[in-house]
Amino acid sequence: MIQNTKCECGHQNHIGTVLCESCGKPLMDEDGSEVLEMKYDGVARRSQRANPDLLDWIWNFFSSVKIAIYLIVITLLTSMLGTVYPQESTFLNLDPSVYYKETYGTLGQIYYVLGLSHTFESWWYKLLLFMIGTSLVVCSLDRVLPLYRALSKQQIRKHPSFLTRQKVTFSGMLPSAGESASSEAAAVAWTSKAAEQLRKKHYRVHTDGTALLAEKYRFSRWGPYINHIGLIIFLGAVLMRSIPGWHMDQHLAFPEGKLVKIQDTPYYLKNEKFTIDFYAPDEMSEEFRAKGQDVPKVYETKAVLYECKANCSDPVKEPVLEEVHRQDIVVNKPLEYKGFMAYQFDFSLSPVLLAVKPSLKDKKTGEVYGTLDIRMDKPEEVYKAGPYELKLKAYFPEFALDDKGVPLTKSNEPKMPGFVFTITGPGMSSQWEPFIYFPRQVDKVNFRQDEINGALAEKLELSVGSMDDVTISEYISFLNIRIDRAMPYIWVGAAISMIGLIMGFYWQHRRVWLRIDDNRITLGAHTNKNWFGVRKEVADTLQKSGIAVDPKSLERRVAES
Structure with missing residues (x-):
C-alpha cells in the first residue's frame, strides 16, 4: 500500500494519492x-485504504472493474443459455417437464432440470443483476468523488515535473529571450497572449501571473458516471418487475362470451365476440392452395375490460364489476388501459360449452318441473325445479376416472363437464339421493349416466329441449396479457445512459498547463482521448504566440536507457 508524506509544496495528501492534489508533483x-x-488526477480512492476492515473488503470487491467485467460476462453467458430453447413463460397450456424432454430430447431435459427454462425469472439471475448494479454504484462512488475533488480544486501553477511528464509537453525560451532579458511584465504579457489564443479555441482560461490553466469540455468527464446512473436505473427497473403487480406476461384463453378473471389484478376481461376472415383461394399463393390450407387474413376479439369494485377476493360472493374499457383487439393493435395491455396472440376453433339450461321432468308422465341454469365457469350450489331441490356436491370440468375408478378432472376447462347432485323431493326413497348429470350426450353414453343413477334415472331426467338452451363458444381467443409498470423507468434509464455515452464519445476533456520561470516556458497538456487534436491546438497556440514549433515535436517520448 502506498504510504505518502507531505508534499514539498506543503499540502498533506491522503494515503493512496499518486500525484500531489495541489501542485501535481509525482x-x-x-x-x-x-x-x-x-486517472482521477492521481487522487486517492477508498479502495486504496490501508488496513481495510470487513466493510472495506466488500467495498474493494465491488469497486473492482475486473469483478464488474466478470459479472457482466457471466450474466451475458447465462442470458445466451436462456435463449437456446423457448422459456416456460412462452408456453400455453403445456407441461414444461414433459415438453422439453419430448421436443428436445435429453438436452432439453437437462435444460429444464438445470432451471435454464426459466432463466430470467430465477433468483440467481436476479442476484447477478443486483450484483452488477451494486458494482456500478460502488465503482462510481469510489471514483467520482475523488475526481470531483480533484477537478473542483485545480491549482493553476503546477510542478515542473508534472508538466514535463505529460504526453504533450513543450519546454523553451520566451520569443524575446534572444534579444534581451525578458522582464516579468513580458512574461505576463506573453501568457496573456497565449491565453487569448486558447480562448478563441473555446477554452476556459485561468491565469496566475506567469502561470496558466486552460480547459474545455470538462463535463465530458462525467459522461461515464451519467452512463452508470442510467444503467443503475435500468437494472433497478428490471428488478422492480419482481414486485407483485408490477409485471405480468402470460397467455390466457378467452372463450367467446366468457368472462375471465386476470389473476393478480383487479381486472376481468370478456371476449364478447370473435370474428375471423380467411383469404379467398385466388388471394393465396400456390403453396397454400396446393395444401388446401385456410389462411386467416384478420382475426379480431371484441373485448370488454371490467374492474372489480367489491367482493374481489371473496370466493362465495359475486364480484361487483364496473366496465372501464372496451376495444377491438387485432394483431399489433392491443387493448391498452392504464398500463394493462392485451395482445391478440392466437385463436382456436374448438367449441367450448359455456352454459346449459336443462329441464327436470318426469320420465313417465312427461311433466316438466322446472329449468336449471347451469354455468360451466361458476355453477350454483343449490338449484330448484318445482318440488325438487338439487344440491351440487361435486363438479368436474373435464370428467375422468383414475385407475381405481375414482372421479377426477383433467383440467379446469369444461371439455367434458360432469355434475354430482344430491336430489330431494316427492317420491324419493330417502331424504337425499345422489344424481349425476353430464350435459353432453356423448358423455352420458361414455360414462353410462343412467346406470350410475340407477332407479332414479327411471323416474327423473335432466335434458335440454333444443340448442337454444345451450350456450357454446365456437372460438377461443388467446390473448397475451402484459403489465409492465417498470417500463417507463427502463426507458428513462436507457435515455440517461445514452446521454452519458454521447458525452463521453463526442467530447474530450482537454487541459493545458503553462508556467514561465526565468524566461523559460514549460507547458503540459492532457486529454483522455484524441491526442492529435490537443497536440494540434497547442502547436497552433504557440505558433500564434510567436514560437514556431512542429506539432510532432510536442509528443513526449521516453529517452532510451
Whole structure:
C-alpha cells in the first residue's frame, strides 16, 4: 500500500494519492521518465485504504472493474443459455417437464432440470443483476468523488515535473529571450497572449501571473458516471418487475362470451365476440392452395375490460364489476388501459360449452318441473325445479376416472363437464339421493349416466329441449396479457445512459498547463482521448504566440536507457 508524506509544496495528501492534489508533483517515482498516469488526477480512492476492515473488503470487491467485467460476462453467458430453447413463460397450456424432454430430447431435459427454462425469472439471475448494479454504484462512488475533488480544486501553477511528464509537453525560451532579458511584465504579457489564443479555441482560461490553466469540455468527464446512473436505473427497473403487480406476461384463453378473471389484478376481461376472415383461394399463393390450407387474413376479439369494485377476493360472493374499457383487439393493435395491455396472440376453433339450461321432468308422465341454469365457469350450489331441490356436491370440468375408478378432472376447462347432485323431493326413497348429470350426450353414453343413477334415472331426467338452451363458444381467443409498470423507468434509464455515452464519445476533456520561470516556458497538456487534436491546438497556440514549433515535436517520448 502506498504510504505518502507531505508534499514539498506543503499540502498533506491522503494515503493512496499518486500525484500531489495541489501542485501535481509525482509522490512516487519522482525521478521517473514515464508519462504520468492521470486517472482521477492521481487522487486517492477508498479502495486504496490501508488496513481495510470487513466493510472495506466488500467495498474493494465491488469497486473492482475486473469483478464488474466478470459479472457482466457471466450474466451475458447465462442470458445466451436462456435463449437456446423457448422459456416456460412462452408456453400455453403445456407441461414444461414433459415438453422439453419430448421436443428436445435429453438436452432439453437437462435444460429444464438445470432451471435454464426459466432463466430470467430465477433468483440467481436476479442476484447477478443486483450484483452488477451494486458494482456500478460502488465503482462510481469510489471514483467520482475523488475526481470531483480533484477537478473542483485545480491549482493553476503546477510542478515542473508534472508538466514535463505529460504526453504533450513543450519546454523553451520566451520569443524575446534572444534579444534581451525578458522582464516579468513580458512574461505576463506573453501568457496573456497565449491565453487569448486558447480562448478563441473555446477554452476556459485561468491565469496566475506567469502561470496558466486552460480547459474545455470538462463535463465530458462525467459522461461515464451519467452512463452508470442510467444503467443503475435500468437494472433497478428490471428488478422492480419482481414486485407483485408490477409485471405480468402470460397467455390466457378467452372463450367467446366468457368472462375471465386476470389473476393478480383487479381486472376481468370478456371476449364478447370473435370474428375471423380467411383469404379467398385466388388471394393465396400456390403453396397454400396446393395444401388446401385456410389462411386467416384478420382475426379480431371484441373485448370488454371490467374492474372489480367489491367482493374481489371473496370466493362465495359475486364480484361487483364496473366496465372501464372496451376495444377491438387485432394483431399489433392491443387493448391498452392504464398500463394493462392485451395482445391478440392466437385463436382456436374448438367449441367450448359455456352454459346449459336443462329441464327436470318426469320420465313417465312427461311433466316438466322446472329449468336449471347451469354455468360451466361458476355453477350454483343449490338449484330448484318445482318440488325438487338439487344440491351440487361435486363438479368436474373435464370428467375422468383414475385407475381405481375414482372421479377426477383433467383440467379446469369444461371439455367434458360432469355434475354430482344430491336430489330431494316427492317420491324419493330417502331424504337425499345422489344424481349425476353430464350435459353432453356423448358423455352420458361414455360414462353410462343412467346406470350410475340407477332407479332414479327411471323416474327423473335432466335434458335440454333444443340448442337454444345451450350456450357454446365456437372460438377461443388467446390473448397475451402484459403489465409492465417498470417500463417507463427502463426507458428513462436507457435515455440517461445514452446521454452519458454521447458525452463521453463526442467530447474530450482537454487541459493545458503553462508556467514561465526565468524566461523559460514549460507547458503540459492532457486529454483522455484524441491526442492529435490537443497536440494540434497547442502547436497552433504557440505558433500564434510567436514560437514556431512542429506539432510532432510536442509528443513526449521516453529517452532510451
